[in-house]
Amino acid sequence: MARILAVDDSPSMRQLVKLALSSGGHEVDVATDGVEALQAAEKQQFDVVITDVNMPNMDGISLVRELRRRSNYRFVPLLMLTTESTAERKQQGKAAGATGWLVKPFDPDRLLSIVSKVLT
Amino acid sequence: MAASGAEPPCRCETLEVSAEAAAILLSFAMRESEAPAVEVGGALERLSRGLRPLEGGVVREALAQDIAACVRALQFHDRLIQQLAVIRNLLTRLTDHPLPQMAGFGALRWEELLTALRERLAEDSHHELFELLLRTGGVAPGAAAEQPDGTSELF
Numbered sequence: 001m002a003r004i005l006a007v008d009d010s011p012s013m014r015q016l017v018k019l020a021l022s023s024g025g026h027e028v029d030v031a032t033d034g035v036e037a038l039q040a041a042e043k044q045q046f047d048v049v050i051t052d053v054n055m056p057n058m059d060g061i062s063l064v065r066e067l068r069r070r071s072n073y074r075f076v077p078l079l080m081l082t083t084e085s086t087a088e089r090k091q092q093g094k095a096a097g098a099t100g101w102l103v104k105p106f107d108p109d110r111l112l113s114i115v116s117k118v119l120t
Numbered sequence: 121m122a123a124s125g126a127e128p129p130c131r132c133e134t135l136e137v138s139a140e141a142a143a144i145l146l147s148f149a150m151r152e153s154e155a156p157a158v159e160v161g162g163a164l165e166r167l168s169r170g171l172r173p174l175e176g177g178v179v180r181e182a183l184a185q186d187i188a189a190c191v192r193a194l195q196f197h198d199r200l201i202q203q204l205a206v207i208r209n210l211l212t213r214l215t216d217h218p219l220p221q222m223a224g225f226g227a228l229r230w231e232e233l234l235t236a237l238r239e240r241l242a243e244d245s246h247h248e249l250f251e252l253l254l255r256t257g258g259v260a261p262g263a264a265a266e267q268p269d270g271t272s273e274l275f
Contacts, residue, residue, distance in 0.1 A: 010198045010201065011154060011157075011158045011161075012154070012157040012158050012160075012161045012194060012195075012197055012198060013195065013198045015158060015161035015162065015164075015165060016161055016164075016191050016194060016195060018165070019161070019164060019165045019168055019187075019191060020188075020191055022165075022168070023168050023172075023184075023187075054202070083198075083199055083202055083245070084245060085269075085271075086244045086245070088244065089244070090273070094275045098275060099274060099275060100272060100273060100274040100275055101272065101273050101275070102271075102272040102273075103269055103270060103271050103272065104195055104198065104199065104269065104270075105192050105193075105195035105196060105199070105269060105270055106192075106195070106270065106272075107188070107192055107270060108188045108191050108192070109188065110270070110272065114272055114274070117274070118274065
């Protein structure tokens with residue numbers, strides 16, 4: 001079981017990601033944007049962070065960049081979960097330090113299998 | 121017959137008012153749809169919790185699959201909201217920056233209008249959506265290289 005932070009400005013998406021991951025036995029915290037996620041990540045250590053890209057206050061790519069600057073998140077899997085699918089955006093995510101890029105809508109089983117994969 | 125005192129507003133003004141009204145209506149509709157989507161999500165979460173203590177079996181498996189299908193399907197609400205947000209932002213930008221004279225909608229002016237609109241689009245996804253909406257040749261160049269929905273890639 002892993003402790004996972006799910007970041008999305010959409011309340012229904014936060015619910016669905018939490019539901020999918022909890023059904024796999026993971027403990028899930030949620031944040032509504034990058035700023036809130038950074039605060040949560042400073043309060044406690046997460047094993048995986050799954051974040052949307054387009055969010056108010058701080059977007060997902062900036063969040064990944066900020067997390068990678070912190071020594072305790074340098075090697076933590078950071079996954080982008082977004083409707084964005086252009087090569088350019090993916091390259092931005094990769095350059096910021098993202099571990100992977102998942103295009104919405106996600107399949108719950110597929111999400112669980114990807115989380116397992118990045119945790120091993 | 122004598123003309124009335126007030127002159128009718130020009131087409132530009134009425135278009136700006138319409139665009140602003142459309143942006144507001146879109147915002148309301150988006151907000152209104154959020155609560156039911158969250159409610160469905162909450163119900164799914166409760167169903168999933170209720171399933172967890174049950175032993176494995178055909179019925180449990182079928183219900184778990186149904187919940188997974190609902191999780192996949194409900195995400196299209198989020199996608200719809202994102203697309204509507206793009207349209208709302210476009211409408212807002214139109215009212216912030218008055219449109220060029222549009223009377224007549226001649227071919228040349230229509231092209232000028234499209235050029236002006238395209239210059240105001242910030243992201244690729246906005247361009248793609250714009251092209252799709254206009255049906256002027258489908259998805260933008262490079263779209264074939266994009267990942268289809270629901271795919272994933274580990275770097």
